[in-house]
Amino acid sequence: MNSSTLVPPFWQKKYKDEAGRNWDKFYHRNSTHFFKDRHWTDREFEELRPGHDTFSELKNPVLLEIGCGVGNFIWPVLERNPSLFIHACDFSPRAIDHVKANSNYSTDPPRCNAFVCDITKDRLADLIPPQSVDIVSAIFVLSALPPEKQAFAVSNIVEIMKPGGRILFRDYGVDDLAQLRFKDGHKLEDNLYVRQDGTLSYYFSTERLRDLFVRHGGLVELANEYIVRRLVNVKKEIDSDRVFAQAKFQVPIDTSAIESALTSTFI
Ligand SMILES: C[S@@+](CC[C@H](N)C(=O)[O-])C[C@H]1O[C@@H](n2cnc3c(N)ncnc32)[C@H](O)[C@@H]1O
Numbered sequence: 423m424n425s426s427t428l429v430p431p432f433w434q435k436k437y438k439d440e441a442g443r444n445w446d447k448f449y450h451r452n453s454t455h456f457f458k459d460r461h462w463t464d465r466e467f468e469e470l471r472p473g474h475d476t477f478s479e480l481k482n483p484v485l486l487e488i489g490c491g492v493g494n495f496i497w498p499v500l501e502r503n504p505s506l507f508i509h510a511c512d513f514s515p516r517a518i519d520h521v522k523a524n525s526n527y528s529t530d531p532p533r534c535n536a537f538v539c540d541i542t543k544d545r546l547a548d549l550i551p552p553q554s555v556d557i558v559s560a561i562f563v564l565s566a567l568p569p570e571k572q573a574f575a576v577s578n579i580v581e582i583m584k585p586g587g588r589i590l591f592r593d594y595g596v597d598d599l600a601q602l603r604f605k606d607g608h609k610l611e612d613n614l615y616v617r618q619d620g621t622l623s624y625y626f627s628t629e630r631l632r633d634l635f636v637r638h639g640g641l642v643e644l645a646n647e648y649i650v651r652r653l654v655n656v657k658k659e660i661d662s663d664r665v666f667a668q669a670k671f672q673v674p675i676d677t678s679a680i681e682s683a684l685t686s687t688f689i
Contacts, residue, residue: 427606429616437616438568442513442540444620445566449516454492460561461498466668467590469557472503476556476588482507486555488541488579489513489563492520493527499559500526500533507532509550511539542571547581555582558589565593565624569614572624576639580673587673588644589635594625595648595665601625602662626667641671 429437437444448456464470476483483506487495490510500508512518521527521536539549541563558579564572579589594600596613600623608615613625628646635641646669653662 427609429607429610434610437610437620437622440620441566441568441622445512446514446516448619448621449492449514449520454520457491457494459498460495463495463499463559463561463590464502466592467670469588469590469670470499470503480556481505483556484509484554485557485559486511486546486550486579486582487559487561488575489560489566490521490536491517493524493536495559495561496521496534497524497526508534509555510534510536511541511546511549512536513538513540541575541578542567545581546578550582552581553584556584556587558583558587560589560591560593562593564591565626566622567624568622569611569624569630572634573638576634580639580641583673585673585675585677589641589669589671591631591635591667591669591671592649593667594623595650595667596625596627597663598625598665599653599662600664625665628667628669631667631669635669635671639671640674642674644670644672646670 468474469476483503485499485506486509488511490496490512493510496508496510500506510521512521515538518536518538521534527534527536535550537549539546560579564575567575583589601613601615604615608617610616610622613627615623617623628648631646632643636643647667649666649668651664653664655661
């Protein structure tokens with residue numbers, strides 16, 4: 423049954439303020455064992471396949487993975503694309519330590535730069551050169567942000583992207599099975615919940631993504647859809663859906679549209 427009672431304001435603030443600490447505790451408990459390496463990403467995003475136009479025309483393509491965790495997205499992509507360089511950031515220092523301790527990290531020449539950054543506060547352009555990134559991957563990370571901080575994160579990302587660069591997005595979609603299963607006491611606001619371990623989980627609609635990336639961010643929408651996977655439990659005679667929101671947005675070649683989007687307000 424879905425929850426109807428909202429978490430009291432004091433606790434809402436506490437969960438939002440302590441998001442970084444709760445994710446760091448998550449990696450303290452789970453180390454590198456929670457998520458599996460994401461070998462499916464090139465199936466969903468052609469840009470991540472070796473030889474795709476995005477990479478073939480560029481000598482040394484650069485990707486930024488935001489909210490990289492312990493690197494489950496990074497390693498398969500690096501392995502498949504030998505000329506690719508990946509910047510990877512996360513606000514959990516423990517997660518970044520795990521990335522740096524991985525045997526794939528310290529190569530010569532270096533192919534990965536991992537650093538601590540809270541994308542809702544720290545300016546990425548102070549940490550890596552502005553307009554230097556061809557692809558940004560946002561894989562199950564924006565759902566960890568409260569909605570009022572998502573627009574800043576988008577502007578922050580856009581600043582370090584090259585004109586023509588692309589954002590590859592996959593995250594939880596509205597009415598995902600996990601959203602419908604939250605019990606009373608977990609809902610903060612529409613589509614925003616807190617898990618048992620104190621981490622937040624937001625469920626995206628395609629309209630919300632369009633508002634964030636197109637209306638606020640000034641980007642061009644290349645794809646924006648729900649991916650639905652039906653789970654069937656024959657014993658319990660229950661069918662339920664995993665719902666993901668998957669999208670791609672591109673920085674326009676003429677960035678004057680973006681400059682005006684960054685100065686505009688977002689509700
Ligand atoms: C579900 S994990 C996804 C990890 C990785 N992208 C992957 O695909 O395996 C979400 C990650 O986002 C990070 N995160 C959440 N909020 C963040 C923020 N404001 N700034 C940077 N990282 C954040 C968390 O620490 C966590 O590692």
